[in-house]
Structure formats: structure tokens, C-alpha cells
Amino acid sequence: MTIASRLQHHLDATGLPYGTVDHPYAATASECAQAAHVPGDHLAKSVLIHREAGPMLAVVPSNHQVDLRALQAILHNPLGLAAEEDMDAVFDDCAHGAAPCVGAAYGLPTIIDNSLSGLDTVWFEAGDHKTLVKMKGSDFDRLMRDASHEAICVH
Template sequence: MLRSHLIDYSSIQHEPAYTAKTLLAATGIEADILAKTVVLHVDGVSALAVMTASAKIRWDKLCRVMGTDFIELADESEFAEQFPGCELGAIPPFGTLFGMTVYLDQSLAAQSEIAFSAGTHDEIIRMSMQDYKRLAKPIILDAGFIRSAHIPTDDAPPLAQTG
């Protein structure tokens, strides 16, 4: 997809990593640009939330900013078939590929670059945020996410479940 849109990006191959801490150690990516993608159900409709790897969802504020009473984190067993060619927990942040809306955390949107899983646990894509926004067409949210002071430990749930 990136090549067909003439997007300048870099691909970083690394040892398999399943948590933010091990991914940061394996790649040397800056924590402020490393994105995690989680699947949400917003009033029963699947959507992607994209935030920095150290962020957590603040459910009450996310519901308020999205104007809904019901948002829940999808279980991996519910969406495994929705992302063909992607490993569980390694979903790239492009909802257009999967027919989903993308919600992007303002603090990540403010960065000049974004780095994210290429659909596997051993490859990261790094590209400009401007190009990412142009392709993904995310809805940028200024509330609903909080940044942790630290990256989760190795015993934290995989990236796709953290939130």
C-alpha cells in the first residue's frame, strides 16, 4: 500500500517482540512515536484506536469525546479473521485496509513521525506523520487517552490488548 502511494518509509526488521518494552529495546524507536493499535467496538461497530505505546485508554473520557455511552475493547478471538495477513497483536494502524474508522490520539498526531507494526511481530514501519494522516484519514481525538510515565513491563499484556 505504501509503495503504491509513493510514500517514503523505512522498514526495520527486529527480533520478535510482543510488548512495548521489548519492541523499544529491539528497534531503538523513540517511545513518543511508537504506536500501538487496538480494536474497539464503538456502539457495536469495530474501529481502530491508535496511540503511543505507553498510553492507556481513559474510557469515560473516550466515550465523552466520541459522543457515545458504549465503547469496549475487542477480544482478539473476535477479530482474528478481520485482519488477513496480520499476526494477532500486530495490526497496522490503517483502518481503510479493513473498512474501519481510525481514532488517533492527539499526542501521537502531534509527532513528526510514526512507527508501527507492519502486521508481524518482527517488522516495524517508520514514516512521516503527515503521510500517515493523508493515507489513514484518522479522526484525531484530544481526549480519551492518558500517557503512562513509563513503558509497560515485559509481563504486561501484548500491545493489541494493552489499553
């Protein structure tokens, strides 16, 4: 079980309780939810967004996709999905494709879908393809309180 170093430092600095859940290797967020036997709408996945002002992180449930049109309307800026190389550069302490959803740990502005607020439990990538971080929903809400909260996903 591996937590990315910047994520672990950030989580420890907040003082919020969290645990980890090991699961068989899974390449995508949806596969991760299945492998860990957690509800897909309670597993937060991160999507790196490219915009003129620099990268930002969009966070949606693992069984949803970012609605780029809605996000562009909210931000009033042209944007698109970041390239894989950009993900690797930003999340350089993580396995390829296993980026945590806590943008603050990486100095990224973050926008999170409203559906991930007020849940009983939330899981998210720890930085590898075999470990999730598990938090009580109220603690996750506090962890993400500085992120923008909007309706940014489609099923």
C-alpha cells in the first residue's frame, strides 16, 4: 500500500483521519471501484484540465465524466483535457494514471462535482493502482472545502 508522498504529507498536515484500502491492480477509476468493491459514485477521480491560466484539477465520481462544456461555461475560459505527459509531470510522485483528487497537495486549483459532497464515505486514488484512501464524507468535505463546488459531470 503506497500513498504518494505529497498526498500523504498534505493529508497528515490537515490532521483529518483517513485509512487505506488495498485492492487488486486496476488501471482506470471505474475498474478501481470494482476491484475495491466500493460504489463508483463514492470514488472521486481526478481529471487534469488544460487551460490558458495553467492546469487545474476537476474531480468527479469514477462512474461519470467531466462535462467540458459546463466547465468551460463556469470558468469562462477555453479548456480541454490535459495531455498524458502533463499528468505525469504534475503528479510525478504517482504511478501513471493514478492521480489523487486532492489538488491542494499539488498546488492545483480544484473544482469538484457537487455530487461528491455530503456522502457517508469517499474513496480516492492514493497515487498507485492498488491503493485507495478512505475518508468519512464529512472529513472529505473539510479536505476539499477550498475547492470550487459545481455541477461539472455527466453520466
